[in-house]
Amino acid sequence: MGTKDTNRDREMQGEGNRTADREYREAATRHAQSGKSEDAAKQAKRALEGSEREELAKAERDGKTGKH
Numbered sequence: 001m002g003t004k005d006t007n008r009d010r011e012m013q014g015e016g017n018r019t020a021d022r023e024y025r026e027a028a029t030r031h032a033q034s035g036k037s038e039d040a041a042k043q044a045k046r047a048l049e050g051s052e053r054e055e056l057a058k059a060e061r062d063g064k065t066g067k068h
Contacts, residue, residue: 031037048056061067 047053
């Protein structure tokens with residue numbers, strides 16, 4: 001992700017994987033700076049206030065109880 005791959009980066013690092021952490025943080029930063037989060041938040045708010053409200057509430061309940 002914008003950094004040079006090395007054999008060390010590809011090795012299994014297990015818990016505390018520094019490479020995965022760095023890549024996640026870089027991607028999260030790029031996403032936050034892109035302005036897409038605000039658009040997604042507005043869409044979610046419209047969905048929660050609109051006709052999808054009950055469907056989303058059911059999905060949330062199912063998720064909390066482990067139903068799929």
